[in-house]
Amino acid sequence: LKFVYRFCKTYWFTLYRDTTRSLPSECIGSDRPVISLGLSDFVLDILMPGVTPKQSDTYLCMSVPLPVDDEAYVVDFKPHASMDTVHHMLLFGCNEPSSTKNYWDCDEGTCKDKSNILYAWARNAPPTQLPKGVGFRVGGQTGGRFFVLQVHYGDISAFRDKHKDCSGVTLHLTRQKQPLIAGMYLMMSVNTVIPPGEKVVDADIACHYKRFPMHLFAYRVHTHRLGKVVSGYRVRNDQWTLIGRQSPQLPQAFYPVEHPVDVSYDDILAARCVFSGEGRTTETHIGGTANDEMCNFYIMYYMEAKHAVSYMTCTQNANPEIFRNIPQEANIPIPVKSDMLKMAHGHHEGEKNDTGKSSLLQHDKKEKDKLLDQGDFYSLLSKLLGEREDVLHVHKHNPTEKSESYLVAEIANVVQKKDLAREITNRDERDNTILVRDRIHRFHRLESTLRPPENRHFSLQRPKHGEGSCEKEHTGDFHVEEAVEWPGLDLKLGQVSGLALDAENNLVIFHRGDHVWDENSFDSKFVYQQRGLGPIEQNTILVLNPSNAKLLHSMGKSLFYLPHGLSVDKNNYWVTDVALHQVFKLGAYAKEPLLTLGVALQPGSDKNHFCQPTDVAVDPITGSIYVSDGYCNSRIIQFSSKGLYVMQWGEETSLGRARPGQFHIPHSLALIPDFSQLCVADRENGRIQCFMLETGEFIREIKHKSFGRELFAVSYVPGGLLFAVNGMPYPGEAEPIQGFVMNFSTGEIIDTFIPLRKSFEMPHDVVASEDKTVFIGDVQVRTVWKFASIEKMEHRSVKKAGIEVQEIKGYKLYDKPFHSTGKGGGGLNLGNFFASHKGYSRKGFDRLSTEGSDQEKDDDGTDSEGECSAPPPAPSS
DSSP states (O other): OHHHHHHHHHHHHHHHHTTSSSSGGTTTTTOOOEOEEEESSSEEEOOOSBBOSSSEEEEEEEEEOSSSOOOEEEEEEEEEETTTTTHHHHHHHESSSSOOSEEEEEEGGGGGOOEEEEEETTTOOOOOOOOOTTEEEEEETOOOOOOEEEEEEGGGGGGTTTTOOOOOOEEEESSSOOOOEEEEEEEEESSOOOOOOOEEEEEEEEEEEEESSSEEEEEEOOOOEEEEEEEEEEEETEEEEEEEEOOTOOOOOOOEEEEEEEEEOOEEEEEEEEEEOOOOOSOEEBBSSTTTTEEEEEEEEEGGGGOOSSEEOOBBOOOOOGGGGGGGGGOOOOOOHHHHHHHHHTOOOOGOOOOOOHHHHHHHHHHHHOOOOHHHHHHHHHHGGGGSSSSSSSSSSSSOOOOHHHHHHHHHEEEEEEESSOOSSSSHHHHHHHHHHHHHHGGGOOTOOOOOOSSOOOTTTOOOOTOSOOOOOOBBBBOOOTTTTTTGGGOSSSSSSEEEETTTTEEEEETTOOOOOOOBBTTTTBOOOOOGGGGGOOOEEEETTTTOOOOEEEHHHTTTTEEEEEEETEEEEEEETTTTTTTEEEEOOSSSSSSESSSSOOOOOOOOOOOSEEEEEEOTOOOOOOEEOSSSEEEEEOOOOOSEEEEOEEEOOOBBOOTTTEEOOEEEEEEETTTTEEEEEEGTTTTEEEETTTTTTTEEEEEOGTTTTOOOEEEEETTTTTEEEEEOTTTOOOOOOOOOOOOOTOOOOEEOOOOOSSSOOSSEEEEOOOTSSSSEEEETTTEEEEEEEEEOEEEEEEEEEEEEEEEEEEEOOOOTTEESSSSTOOOOOOHHHHHSSTOOOOOOOOOOOOOOOOOOOOOOOOOOOOSSOOOOOOOOO
């Protein structure tokens, strides 16, 4: 009976899908009822209802409800389209389509809520077969209740006869629970530069995999015209296993993995794109214009249903050293015959007869057909990643534009969108596209309407004559340098989110164990989506000897999901968890919290709820509790020592201008008991704001050009010093990632510092002791650095703001003399030094699961540039 049932099911599905489109213009099947294939299986036609696009590059959408209420699984797809009329089709699953019309222009959106891409078709590509027992989950508690079909009509010359199009896809669905759920993993280079005329240029991508096992069964490659070959591998115990290798100049379909590959926790996924810059006269960058390039390697996988994640990304080279052992095949281009190129780029015999203007238009189309709409892709991708820690949560990027929920839904559209860059028709659009391209260099959020404030630049006053406009002056009594003998880099840590020093000056580390904050952690309403993983099973709070990094004590097992902020009050640890949306007070050896603020797993913005709180500080005199809240709220909340609400202040940053008391992610707190102030690292506004403790009154802003656009953390040392760390610079900007030492009274920078081993990638927190020992934790490299003062060659004492400091005339580093070059220079700025050299490349764009890389450093004697003139004019808003 089972055999007969399976035979009948297969027969009916084959018969149904092979007959429904025999006459496309009649749209057979577009209004047909669902066809049952037995007790649990059925087929569903999703076809355009006879449309006639009126202009090229038209995107039309239509929706079909899932015909069952319970959970179902898509186990097979049958496309009905030809590349003569359709450039590509995408099928999404969501809960609410953007329109209730019979069909609509996709510029109105596809889905109002978050959508998942289920299927993609382009260029007459054969369908991708899902392995047995694998399906895309729809309906039920977690799956979408509607299918939305998007069809891109690239060239409408085929519609000169005004015929109606009924392209689409037939689905085979089953109610039988599938043990394996399908998903997509995207590997993508975001910082490749191809020099003009260079014969061979490699773009390498690699990430450590930190999730439950997945099994790879299909892959797709993508570059533009300069790509010669793209290869993807799994690396385990230094052994390279091929996932797939293909020429990007062939039809860019999903090809089956010849020998299915499994990927386990801590494996490395690595990919290489090989380019040639021959024929180019300028550098080629990643981007969306005809002169730009891409390096993408898509992987389709399946996971066990209980651990399934539908979408993951990898966008950095976590360990360049491993590519020394990449198989030689990855460097060998795949030859492509001319007729295959024609098929790949949609050339038709009829084009040979085109002349004049028609020929020119066809040429332009050919150029466009080779490109991806990169600006759309990355601007939307940055929105999707808005729930990741390294990307800003933009609630109202522009009230007149599309909502965030729409952008989240639309990201799936552009992942497989037509491989072209739409022609930019005016200068403003071109400038915006370039801006987007630059910002996706590190998956930045779009904040083109947000600019640094034009007033209250506390520390950027023009130096008076004689005070070192460009004089060799170092206004500090020490220089901070990494303590290379400290073994902290050898610690086995998760993402390091918080640091503190206890009453005995022991170092306290708050880390995330085997959990990571990525694009799948939260939905569009900031509700944590990975509760099924359970709390972190490792001890998340570690107490180390600051001299030798020896573990003294650990705790916090099975208490947290996504740790973030940490501070120490006497013998108590105060921490925040962005997944739980809570703040906790823990005793040094307590297994349960002594005090809990917020409601577990419930984001909110009232007196009793937080939304991804970032940090907490406690007044040692009054016991008052201050919480920075946070990623999706823009406020500071004060509680009494017993946890009773007292007051709050702060608001979201205005579009185009950051005013006093406004925040763009209040990320870190530093309590200044000497002055009864609370200073806040206003992360995305790249500044420090200080307020009166008892009233919340704004006192001042500390902002420097060398901060760049992000300032992650701030720490205060009694006696008058502030320590801070910034974020990665935007492309084209010179401010490197580094640590800062500042005079609290004046706000001026007295020193800057970077590691000698490895490199800062995403320094997340900083803490310093009175003896000027500094610790910095990096959430990306999963490392804690220790920095200390170094011996000077020559100095003289001066008095500034009541603090005795030393003016450095010069000091020696690696037996080479360097000199400070102004008030903002703070001695040798190695970050600027390396950023100015050709071999320097920024690392750490993917925040998912990576390790730091050992970066080779140029070792010539070039002096660093300091800030030695009047402050630059504020950018226009």
